[in-house]
Amino acid sequence: MARPSQARLDLAALRHNAAHARRLAPGAKLMAVIKANAYGHGSLTIARALAADADAFAVASLEEAVLLRDAGIEHPILLLEGVFEPRELDTAAALNLWLTVAGEEQLAWLEEARLPHPLQCWLKVDTGMHRLGVDVQAAETLYRRLGACRNSRDTPMLYTHLACADYRTDNATQRQLALFDTLCPGAPRSAANSAGLIAWPAAHYDWVRPGYMLYGNSPMLEEHANAAALKPVMTLASAVIALRDVAAGEAVGYGGTWVASRPSRIATVAIGYGDGYPRQAANGTPVLVGGQAASLAGRVSMDMLTVDVTGLNGIRHGSEAILWGEGLPLNTVARHAGGSGYELITRMPSRTPRIVLADTEAPPASR
Numbered sequence: 001m002a003r004p005s006q007a008r009l010d011l012a013a014l015r016h017n018a019a020h021a022r023r024l025a026p027g028a029k030l031m032a033v034i035k036a037n038a039y040g041h042g043s044l045t046i047a048r049a050l051a052a053d054a055d056a057f058a059v060a061s062l063e064e065a066v067l068l069r070d071a072g073i074e075h076p077i078l079l080l081e082g083v084f085e086p087r088e089l090d091t092a093a094a095l096n097l098w099l100t101v102a103g104e105e106q107l108a109w110l111e112e113a114r115l116p117h118p119l120q121c122w123l124k125v126d127t128g129m130h131r132l133g134v135d136v137q138a139a140e141t142l143y144r145r146l147g148a149c150r151n152s153r154d155t156p157m158l159y160t161h162l163a164c165a166d167y168r169t170d171n172a173t174q175r176q177l178a179l180f181d182t183l184c185p186g187a188p189r190s191a192a193n194s195a196g197l198i199a200w201p202a203a204h205y206d207w208v209r210p211g212y213m214l215y216g217n218s219p220m221l222e223e224h225a226n227a228a229a230l231k232p233v234m235t236l237a238s239a240v241i242a243l244r245d246v247a248a249g250e251a252v253g254y255g256g257t258w259v260a261s262r263p264s265r266i267a268t269v270a271i272g273y274g275d276g277y278p279r280q281a282a283n284g285t286p287v288l289v290g291g292q293a294a295s296l297a298g299r300v301s302m303d304m305l306t307v308d309v310t311g312l313n314g315i316r317h318g319s320e321a322i323l324w325g326e327g328l329p330l331n332t333v334a335r336h337a338g339g340s341g342y343e344l345i346t347r348m349p350s351r352t353p354r355i356v357l358a359d360t361e362a363p364p365a366s367r
């Protein structure tokens with residue numbers, strides 16, 4: 001039998017989440033963010049599954065865009081950080097990508113380039129996150145320069161990124177949006193990531209740019225009604241490969257960090273930090289074994305972890321273990337690991353097979 005650890009992908013859930021995003025922002029076009037290998041899910045699998053639901057895709061680098069174009073994805077694709085050096089502009093033109101212009105230097109490269117045809121450009125403005133984008137003071141001038149640039153097609157888009165949209169009571173978002181609204185009157189615009197889409201209708205504008213929510217996870221720090229309908233796309237699963245009884249007082253795993261407070265039954269599951277499960281997950285982190293709630297007992301190893309299944313029914317060699325996904329939110333596990341769900345899925349290693357579940361709702365394959 002093959003090693004049982006796998007990341008199962010539910011593409012019907014993915015499309016459900018995209019439809020939910022559209023319902024929340026009915027007036028906006030949808031740019032599905034599939035950078036970083038679609039947050040670890042597999043960018044081709046996700047792009048193909050969203051072909052009918054997304055108006056455009058967004059990635060972080062030319063290499064990520066090349067992969068999509070080579071596979072025949074014809075949607076507009078925005079480079080979220082633009083090009084990193086002038087010669088990338090030729091490839092961007094050859095692939096007909098959309099370009100972020102996030103600084104005067106990138107604008108100068110574009111003005112000086114000799115391209116076979118102009119490209120759709122998105123001027124990124126820094127309205128308060130202070131990570132990427134042109135200064136608010138320079139926005140009008142640079143927007144006009146971009147509009148006049150022979151290598152820029154149609155009306156440039158204006159966009160910004162929200163730093164605190166996941167935290168509803170912080171007025172940083174209102175301040176960012178108020179500032180954004182004063183810039184370049186009449187320019188088509190975009191501001192919302194997943195949290196902006198879910199919690200800030202004023203941030204919807206012409207395009208929304210969700211990533212994390214499409215994969216079925218809430219970006220919000222607190223419960224939010226608009227996130228309740230999301231369905232997890234990835235379920236990380238494996239199986240029990242050993243079972244033993246340990247006496248009260250016995251320790252389990254590296255360093256003996258978990259000590260049985262009563263006679264306990266311990267299940268060893270064939271998955272570890274080498275498969276993307278966080279080593280930082282604390283004792284007590286929830287795990288579903290044989291469909292029942294259990295909890296991590298002992299430090300996570302590279303290829304295995306141990307779970308306290310004392311008192312559960314019918315657990316045997318081969319019983320299924322679910323580490324996150326269906327029935328156990330990724331965000332819950334991330335919290336127990338002191339980290340972020342974004343990071344857990346994004347750094348899922350290639351070692352873990354991605355298994356696409358039978359997709360009964362899939363539209364018939366064309367081409």
Ligand SMILES: *Cc1c(COP(=O)(O)O)cnc(C)c1O
Binds near residue numbers: 209210213
């Ligand atoms: C990553 C990213 C997004 C998507 O963010 P989520 O929180 O995953 O929805 C949107 N816009 C930009 C500019 C990004 O870098």
